[in-house]
Amino acid sequence: MLKLQKYSQQHLIIFTRYPEAGKTKTRLIPALGAVGAANLQRQMTEHTIFQVQELQKKTALSCEVRFAGGNWQLMQDWLGQDLAYHSQGGGDLGERMERSLREALQSGAQRVIIIGTDCPGVNSQILATAFEQTQAFDLVLGPALDGGYYLIGLHRYIKELFANIDWGTSQVLQQTMDIAQKLNLSHLYLPPLADIDRPEDLSIWKPSPLSPNPSPHNQTPRIF
Template sequence: MNKPCRILLFAKAPIPGKAKTRLIPALGARGAGALQAALLRHTLTTVAQTRLECELWCHPDSAHPVFSALAREFGVSLHVQTGNDLGRRMGYAAGADRHRPAILIGADCPSLTAWDLREAALALEADQDAVLGPALDGGYYLLGLRRTHPSLFEGISWGEHRVLAETRARLRILGWRWRELSARRDIDRPDDLPSLAAYPHLETLIRAFT
Protein backbone atom coordinates (compact mmCIF):
# COMPACT_ATOMS: atom_id res chain seq x y z
CA MET A 1 0.00 0.00 0.00
CA ASN A 2 1.32 3.45 -0.93
CA LYS A 3 2.00 5.70 2.01
CA PRO A 4 0.14 9.04 1.98
CA CYS A 5 1.87 12.24 0.94
CA ARG A 6 2.94 14.85 3.43
CA ILE A 7 2.94 18.55 2.64
CA LEU A 8 6.04 20.51 3.61
CA LEU A 9 5.24 24.21 3.85
CA PHE A 10 8.30 26.47 3.96
CA ALA A 11 7.90 29.89 5.52
CA LYS A 12 9.97 32.73 6.90
CA ALA A 13 8.93 34.30 10.18
CA PRO A 14 6.92 37.47 9.42
CA ILE A 15 9.51 39.77 10.98
CA PRO A 16 9.42 43.35 9.63
CA GLY A 17 12.56 43.98 7.64
CA LYS A 18 13.30 40.26 7.25
CA ALA A 19 10.23 38.95 5.41
CA LYS A 20 9.20 39.77 1.84
CA THR A 21 12.14 42.14 1.53
CA ARG A 22 11.60 42.73 -2.20
CA LEU A 23 8.19 44.19 -1.35
CA ILE A 24 9.44 46.61 1.30
CA PRO A 25 9.82 49.50 -1.20
CA ALA A 26 6.10 49.16 -2.01
CA LEU A 27 4.64 48.13 1.35
CA GLY A 28 7.16 49.19 3.98
CA ALA A 29 8.82 46.73 6.33
CA ARG A 30 5.76 46.36 8.56
CA GLY A 31 3.38 45.91 5.63
CA ALA A 32 5.62 43.30 4.00
CA GLY A 33 5.79 41.35 7.25
CA ALA A 34 2.01 41.50 7.62
CA LEU A 35 1.58 40.25 4.05
CA GLN A 36 3.88 37.32 4.80
CA ALA A 37 1.73 36.35 7.80
CA ALA A 38 -1.49 36.76 5.81
CA LEU A 39 -0.22 34.63 2.92
CA LEU A 40 0.91 31.94 5.35
CA ARG A 41 -2.52 31.72 6.96
CA HIS A 42 -4.19 31.73 3.52
CA THR A 43 -1.95 28.86 2.39
CA LEU A 44 -2.65 26.81 5.51
CA THR A 45 -6.37 27.27 4.91
CA THR A 46 -5.90 25.82 1.43
CA VAL A 47 -3.79 22.94 2.72
CA ALA A 48 -6.39 22.09 5.38
CA GLN A 49 -8.93 21.38 2.64
CA THR A 50 -6.82 18.46 1.41
CA ARG A 51 -6.80 16.61 4.75
CA LEU A 52 -3.17 15.70 4.07
CA GLU A 53 -0.62 15.86 6.88
CA CYS A 54 1.23 19.17 6.88
CA GLU A 55 4.59 20.10 8.36
CA LEU A 56 5.41 23.79 8.72
CA TRP A 57 9.14 24.31 8.18
CA CYS A 58 10.10 27.61 9.79
CA HIS A 59 13.01 30.00 9.22
CA PRO A 60 15.09 31.14 11.01
CA ASP A 61 13.43 29.21 13.85
CA SER A 62 9.95 28.25 15.06
CA ALA A 63 9.77 30.71 17.98
CA HIS A 64 7.69 33.43 16.31
CA PRO A 65 4.22 33.69 17.90
CA VAL A 66 2.52 33.58 14.49
CA PHE A 67 3.98 30.12 13.92
CA SER A 68 2.74 28.91 17.30
CA ALA A 69 -0.73 30.36 16.77
CA LEU A 70 -1.10 28.84 13.31
CA ALA A 71 0.19 25.46 14.49
CA ARG A 72 -2.54 25.38 17.13
CA GLU A 73 -5.24 26.58 14.76
CA PHE A 74 -4.45 24.21 11.90
CA GLY A 75 -2.97 21.26 13.77
CA VAL A 76 0.34 21.31 11.92
CA SER A 77 3.72 20.32 13.31
CA LEU A 78 6.54 22.87 13.49
CA HIS A 79 10.05 22.16 12.24
CA VAL A 80 13.13 24.35 11.89
CA GLN A 81 14.70 24.67 8.45
CA THR A 82 18.24 23.29 8.47
CA GLY A 83 20.93 24.39 6.01
CA ASN A 84 22.74 27.52 4.85
CA ASP A 85 20.74 28.03 1.65
CA LEU A 86 17.25 27.29 0.39
CA GLY A 87 18.30 24.20 -1.53
CA ARG A 88 19.95 22.57 1.46
CA ARG A 89 16.96 23.40 3.64
CA MET A 90 14.53 21.89 1.14
CA GLY A 91 16.70 18.82 0.64
CA TYR A 92 16.95 18.26 4.38
CA ALA A 93 13.19 18.45 4.87
CA ALA A 94 12.40 16.26 1.86
CA GLY A 95 14.82 13.61 3.09
CA ALA A 96 13.58 13.60 6.68
CA ASP A 97 11.10 10.80 5.87
CA ARG A 98 12.29 8.97 2.78
CA HIS A 99 9.48 6.43 2.97
CA ARG A 100 6.71 8.91 2.13
CA PRO A 101 6.15 11.18 -0.86
CA ALA A 102 6.53 14.88 -0.11
CA ILE A 103 4.97 17.99 -1.62
CA LEU A 104 7.09 21.10 -1.02
CA ILE A 105 5.39 24.49 -1.21
CA GLY A 106 5.92 28.02 0.01
CA ALA A 107 3.47 30.68 1.14
CA ASP A 108 4.00 32.93 -1.88
CA CYS A 109 1.29 31.64 -4.23
CA PRO A 110 -2.25 32.61 -3.18
CA SER A 111 -3.74 31.04 -6.32
CA LEU A 112 -2.57 27.58 -5.21
CA THR A 113 -5.67 25.40 -4.83
CA ALA A 114 -6.50 22.32 -2.82
CA TRP A 115 -6.97 20.51 -6.12
CA ASP A 116 -3.38 21.39 -7.15
CA LEU A 117 -2.20 19.65 -3.99
CA ARG A 118 -4.51 16.66 -4.43
CA GLU A 119 -3.49 16.31 -8.09
CA ALA A 120 0.17 16.30 -7.07
CA ALA A 121 -0.47 13.72 -4.36
CA LEU A 122 -2.40 11.44 -6.73
CA ALA A 123 0.37 11.64 -9.33
CA LEU A 124 3.05 10.72 -6.79
CA GLU A 125 0.97 7.91 -5.33
CA ALA A 126 0.45 6.53 -8.86
CA ASP A 127 3.48 6.42 -11.13
CA GLN A 128 5.16 9.84 -11.24
CA ASP A 129 8.55 10.43 -9.65
CA ALA A 130 8.00 14.17 -9.36
CA VAL A 131 5.48 16.96 -9.87
CA LEU A 132 6.28 20.57 -10.76
CA GLY A 133 4.06 23.61 -10.32
CA PRO A 134 5.59 26.21 -12.65
CA ALA A 135 5.63 29.83 -11.48
CA LEU A 136 5.26 32.61 -14.02
CA ASP A 137 8.57 34.13 -12.92
CA GLY A 138 10.58 31.07 -13.99
CA GLY A 139 10.65 29.33 -10.62
CA TYR A 140 8.19 26.85 -9.20
CA TYR A 141 5.50 27.12 -6.54
CA LEU A 142 5.32 23.36 -5.89
CA LEU A 143 7.74 20.45 -6.04
CA GLY A 144 6.36 16.99 -5.41
CA LEU A 145 8.75 14.09 -4.89
CA ARG A 146 8.14 10.37 -4.57
CA ARG A 147 11.85 10.05 -3.80
CA THR A 148 14.59 12.59 -3.47
CA HIS A 149 18.00 13.25 -4.99
CA PRO A 150 20.69 15.83 -4.03
CA SER A 151 20.97 17.16 -7.59
CA LEU A 152 17.49 18.68 -7.33
CA PHE A 153 18.67 21.01 -4.59
CA GLU A 154 22.37 21.65 -5.24
CA GLY A 155 23.74 24.20 -7.69
CA ILE A 156 20.32 25.67 -8.50
CA SER A 157 20.08 29.43 -9.13
CA TRP A 158 17.64 30.06 -6.27
CA GLY A 159 15.69 33.29 -6.58
CA GLU A 160 16.42 33.57 -10.31
CA HIS A 161 14.30 32.96 -13.41
CA ARG A 162 16.28 29.81 -14.28
CA VAL A 163 15.11 27.67 -11.33
CA LEU A 164 12.35 25.86 -13.21
CA ALA A 165 14.47 25.20 -16.31
CA GLU A 166 17.38 23.94 -14.21
CA THR A 167 15.09 21.63 -12.23
CA ARG A 168 13.56 20.20 -15.41
CA ALA A 169 17.07 19.55 -16.72
CA ARG A 170 18.01 17.69 -13.52
CA LEU A 171 14.86 15.56 -13.76
CA ARG A 172 15.72 14.65 -17.36
CA ILE A 173 19.25 13.65 -16.36
CA LEU A 174 17.84 11.46 -13.58
CA GLY A 175 15.47 9.84 -16.06
CA TRP A 176 12.51 10.56 -13.79
CA ARG A 177 8.90 10.83 -14.89
CA TRP A 178 7.15 14.01 -13.81
CA ARG A 179 3.89 15.86 -14.25
CA GLU A 180 3.42 19.62 -14.43
CA LEU A 181 0.51 21.55 -12.97
CA SER A 182 -0.97 24.83 -14.20
CA ALA A 183 1.38 27.81 -14.17
CA ARG A 184 0.66 30.29 -11.35
CA ARG A 185 1.96 33.61 -10.05
CA ASP A 186 4.09 34.00 -6.95
CA ILE A 187 3.91 37.21 -4.93
CA ASP A 188 7.55 38.24 -4.75
CA ARG A 189 7.93 41.65 -6.36
CA PRO A 190 5.98 44.94 -6.48
CA ASP A 191 4.77 44.08 -10.00
CA ASP A 192 2.98 41.05 -8.52
CA LEU A 193 0.93 43.04 -6.01
CA PRO A 194 -1.99 43.97 -8.32
CA SER A 195 -2.89 40.27 -8.56
CA LEU A 196 -3.80 40.32 -4.85
CA ALA A 197 -7.01 42.14 -5.81
CA ALA A 198 -8.45 38.69 -6.60
CA TYR A 199 -8.18 37.80 -2.89
CA PRO A 200 -9.98 40.58 -0.97
CA HIS A 201 -9.91 38.58 2.28
CA LEU A 202 -6.13 39.01 2.35
CA GLU A 203 -6.57 42.72 3.07
CA THR A 204 -8.50 41.80 6.22
CA LEU A 205 -5.78 39.35 7.23
CA ILE A 206 -3.06 41.93 6.60
CA ARG A 207 -4.82 44.42 8.89
CA ALA A 208 -5.11 41.71 11.55
CA PHE A 209 -1.36 41.09 11.46
CA THR A 210 -0.33 44.76 11.29
Protein backbone atom coordinates in the same frame (compact mmCIF):
# COMPACT_ATOMS: atom_id res chain seq x y z
CA MET B 1 8.17 20.45 24.11
CA LEU B 2 8.04 19.78 20.38
CA LYS B 3 4.98 18.15 18.91
CA LEU B 4 5.54 14.54 17.86
CA GLN B 5 5.12 14.35 14.10
CA LYS B 6 2.97 11.57 12.67
CA TYR B 7 3.34 11.06 8.93
CA SER B 8 0.60 10.02 6.54
CA GLN B 9 1.43 8.40 3.23
CA GLN B 10 0.76 11.86 1.80
CA HIS B 11 2.86 14.52 3.48
CA LEU B 12 2.97 18.25 2.78
CA ILE B 13 5.84 20.54 3.75
CA ILE B 14 5.20 24.28 3.84
CA PHE B 15 8.22 26.59 3.68
CA THR B 16 7.57 30.00 5.17
CA ARG B 17 9.15 32.77 7.22
CA TYR B 18 8.00 34.29 10.47
CA PRO B 19 6.44 37.67 9.55
CA GLU B 20 8.82 40.06 11.28
CA ALA B 21 8.77 43.62 9.95
CA GLY B 22 11.92 44.53 8.07
CA LYS B 23 13.02 40.90 7.63
CA THR B 24 10.16 39.54 5.52
CA LYS B 25 9.26 40.18 1.86
CA THR B 26 11.90 42.89 1.78
CA ARG B 27 11.51 43.51 -1.96
CA LEU B 28 7.94 44.65 -1.24
CA ILE B 29 8.92 47.16 1.45
CA PRO B 30 9.20 50.09 -1.04
CA ALA B 31 5.52 49.56 -1.93
CA LEU B 32 4.04 48.37 1.36
CA GLY B 33 6.42 49.48 4.08
CA ALA B 34 8.10 47.07 6.47
CA VAL B 35 4.96 46.35 8.49
CA GLY B 36 2.80 46.01 5.39
CA ALA B 37 5.22 43.54 3.80
CA ALA B 38 5.27 41.46 6.97
CA ASN B 39 1.47 41.53 7.13
CA LEU B 40 1.28 40.28 3.56
CA GLN B 41 3.62 37.42 4.45
CA ARG B 42 1.34 36.58 7.37
CA GLN B 43 -1.80 36.67 5.22
CA MET B 44 -0.32 34.54 2.43
CA THR B 45 0.87 31.91 4.89
CA GLU B 46 -2.56 31.75 6.53
CA HIS B 47 -4.21 31.55 3.10
CA THR B 48 -1.96 28.61 2.18
CA ILE B 49 -2.79 26.82 5.41
CA PHE B 50 -6.49 27.35 4.79
CA GLN B 51 -6.16 25.63 1.41
CA VAL B 52 -4.40 22.69 3.08
CA GLN B 53 -7.21 22.51 5.62
CA GLU B 54 -9.74 22.34 2.80
CA LEU B 55 -7.86 19.42 1.25
CA GLN B 56 -7.70 17.62 4.60
CA LYS B 57 -11.49 17.53 4.64
CA LYS B 58 -11.28 15.17 1.66
CA THR B 59 -8.12 13.10 2.12
CA ALA B 60 -5.67 11.90 4.76
CA LEU B 61 -2.74 14.26 4.77
CA SER B 62 -0.07 15.17 7.28
CA CYS B 63 1.54 18.59 7.22
CA GLU B 64 4.49 20.40 8.72
CA VAL B 65 5.77 23.97 8.63
CA ARG B 66 9.47 24.56 7.97
CA PHE B 67 10.17 28.08 9.15
CA ALA B 68 12.92 30.67 8.96
CA GLY B 69 13.13 33.59 11.34
CA GLY B 70 11.34 33.68 14.67
CA ASN B 71 11.41 30.52 16.75
CA TRP B 72 9.23 27.54 17.58
CA GLN B 73 7.27 29.37 20.27
CA LEU B 74 6.53 32.36 18.04
CA MET B 75 5.36 30.04 15.27
CA GLN B 76 3.09 28.16 17.65
CA ASP B 77 1.67 31.39 19.07
CA TRP B 78 0.93 32.51 15.50
CA LEU B 79 -0.44 29.37 13.86
CA GLY B 80 -1.49 27.26 16.82
CA GLN B 81 -0.56 24.00 18.49
CA ASP B 82 -1.99 21.60 15.89
CA LEU B 83 0.91 21.95 13.47
CA ALA B 84 4.37 20.44 13.56
CA TYR B 85 7.13 23.03 13.27
CA HIS B 86 10.74 22.57 12.24
CA SER B 87 13.42 25.14 11.60
CA GLN B 88 14.56 25.15 8.00
CA GLY B 89 18.12 24.91 9.27
CA GLY B 90 21.25 25.99 7.45
CA GLY B 91 22.28 25.87 3.83
CA ASP B 92 20.82 27.27 0.63
CA LEU B 93 17.21 26.68 -0.35
CA GLY B 94 18.07 23.45 -2.12
CA GLU B 95 19.85 22.01 0.90
CA ARG B 96 16.95 22.95 3.15
CA MET B 97 14.36 21.38 0.84
CA GLU B 98 16.46 18.26 0.32
CA ARG B 99 16.77 17.83 4.07
CA SER B 100 13.03 18.16 4.63
CA LEU B 101 12.27 15.64 1.86
CA ARG B 102 14.76 13.12 3.18
CA GLU B 103 13.47 13.34 6.74
CA ALA B 104 9.85 12.95 5.64
CA LEU B 105 10.57 9.86 3.54
CA GLN B 106 12.66 8.35 6.32
CA SER B 107 9.73 8.90 8.70
CA GLY B 108 7.26 6.91 6.62
CA ALA B 109 5.81 9.33 4.09
CA GLN B 110 5.39 7.83 0.61
CA ARG B 111 4.47 10.93 -1.38
CA VAL B 112 5.92 14.29 -0.39
CA ILE B 113 5.08 17.75 -1.69
CA ILE B 114 6.99 20.91 -0.82
CA ILE B 115 5.45 24.34 -1.34
CA GLY B 116 6.11 27.91 -0.34
CA THR B 117 3.57 30.58 0.54
CA ASP B 118 4.30 33.16 -2.17
CA CYS B 119 1.84 31.80 -4.73
CA PRO B 120 -1.80 32.54 -3.83
CA GLY B 121 -3.02 30.45 -6.77
CA VAL B 122 -2.03 27.26 -4.99
CA ASN B 123 -5.36 25.84 -3.85
CA SER B 124 -6.69 22.57 -2.52
CA GLN B 125 -7.49 21.28 -6.01
CA ILE B 126 -3.94 21.83 -7.26
CA LEU B 127 -2.54 20.14 -4.16
CA ALA B 128 -4.88 17.18 -4.61
CA THR B 129 -3.81 16.82 -8.24
CA ALA B 130 -0.15 17.01 -7.27
CA PHE B 131 -0.47 14.24 -4.70
CA GLU B 132 -2.38 12.07 -7.17
CA GLN B 133 0.25 12.53 -9.87
CA THR B 134 3.19 11.75 -7.59
CA GLN B 135 1.97 8.15 -7.67
CA ALA B 136 2.53 7.96 -11.42
CA PHE B 137 5.47 10.30 -12.03
CA ASP B 138 8.95 10.54 -10.53
CA LEU B 139 8.72 14.33 -10.41
CA VAL B 140 5.78 16.75 -10.25
CA LEU B 141 6.52 20.44 -10.67
CA GLY B 142 4.39 23.56 -10.47
CA PRO B 143 6.05 26.10 -12.77
CA ALA B 144 6.12 29.71 -11.62
CA LEU B 145 5.86 32.42 -14.24
CA ASP B 146 9.16 33.92 -13.11
CA GLY B 147 11.11 30.81 -14.10
CA GLY B 148 11.10 29.07 -10.73
CA TYR B 149 8.61 26.58 -9.34
CA TYR B 150 5.97 26.88 -6.64
CA LEU B 151 5.64 23.15 -5.91
CA ILE B 152 7.76 20.04 -6.14
CA GLY B 153 6.39 16.55 -5.53
CA LEU B 154 8.31 13.28 -5.25
CA HIS B 155 7.76 9.70 -4.12
CA ARG B 156 11.43 8.92 -3.60
CA TYR B 157 14.60 10.63 -2.52
CA ILE B 158 16.46 12.27 -5.40
CA LYS B 159 19.17 14.46 -3.94
CA GLU B 160 20.48 15.65 -7.31
CA LEU B 161 17.35 17.73 -7.95
CA PHE B 162 18.35 20.15 -5.22
CA ALA B 163 22.03 20.66 -6.06
CA ASN B 164 23.74 23.06 -8.48
CA ILE B 165 20.64 25.22 -8.90
CA ASP B 166 20.82 29.02 -9.08
CA TRP B 167 18.08 29.59 -6.52
CA GLY B 168 16.16 32.84 -6.76
CA THR B 169 16.78 33.24 -10.49
CA SER B 170 14.74 32.66 -13.63
CA GLN B 171 16.81 29.53 -14.34
CA VAL B 172 15.54 27.37 -11.48
CA LEU B 173 12.87 25.45 -13.39
CA GLN B 174 15.01 24.84 -16.47
CA GLN B 175 18.02 23.74 -14.42
CA THR B 176 15.83 21.36 -12.43
CA MET B 177 14.42 19.89 -15.63
CA ASP B 178 17.91 19.51 -17.11
CA ILE B 179 18.84 17.39 -14.09
CA ALA B 180 15.61 15.40 -14.34
CA GLN B 181 16.27 14.60 -17.98
CA LYS B 182 19.81 13.46 -17.24
CA LEU B 183 18.37 11.11 -14.61
CA ASN B 184 15.63 9.91 -16.99
CA LEU B 185 12.91 10.93 -14.55
CA SER B 186 9.30 10.93 -15.66
CA HIS B 187 7.70 14.28 -14.89
CA LEU B 188 4.46 16.23 -14.96
CA TYR B 189 3.85 19.97 -15.00
CA LEU B 190 0.99 21.47 -13.05
CA PRO B 191 -0.63 24.69 -14.31
CA PRO B 192 1.82 27.63 -14.31
CA LEU B 193 1.09 30.24 -11.67
CA ALA B 194 2.40 33.64 -10.64
CA ASP B 195 3.96 34.37 -7.28
CA ILE B 196 4.35 37.60 -5.34
CA ASP B 197 7.91 38.82 -4.98
CA ARG B 198 7.96 42.39 -6.28
CA PRO B 199 5.65 45.42 -6.14
CA GLU B 200 4.40 44.79 -9.68
CA ASP B 201 3.15 41.38 -8.52
CA LEU B 202 0.80 42.74 -5.86
CA SER B 203 -2.26 42.72 -8.12
CA ILE B 204 -2.09 38.91 -7.98
CA TRP B 205 -3.09 38.89 -4.31
CA LYS B 206 -6.76 37.96 -4.37
CA PRO B 207 -7.36 35.44 -1.58
CA SER B 208 -10.38 33.19 -1.77
CA PRO B 209 -13.53 34.91 -0.43
CA LEU B 210 -14.20 31.69 1.48
CA SER B 211 -10.92 31.99 3.34
CA PRO B 212 -11.33 33.72 6.71
CA ASN B 213 -8.57 35.47 8.54
CA PRO B 214 -7.37 32.49 10.57
CA SER B 215 -7.24 32.83 14.30
CA PRO B 216 -4.14 31.28 15.85
CA HIS B 217 -5.83 28.15 17.13
CA ASN B 218 -8.75 27.10 14.97
CA GLN B 219 -7.72 27.49 11.35
CA THR B 220 -4.74 25.15 11.17
CA PRO B 221 -4.43 21.79 9.46
CA ARG B 222 -4.59 18.74 11.65
CA ILE B 223 -1.85 16.16 11.92
CA PHE B 224 -2.85 12.52 11.36
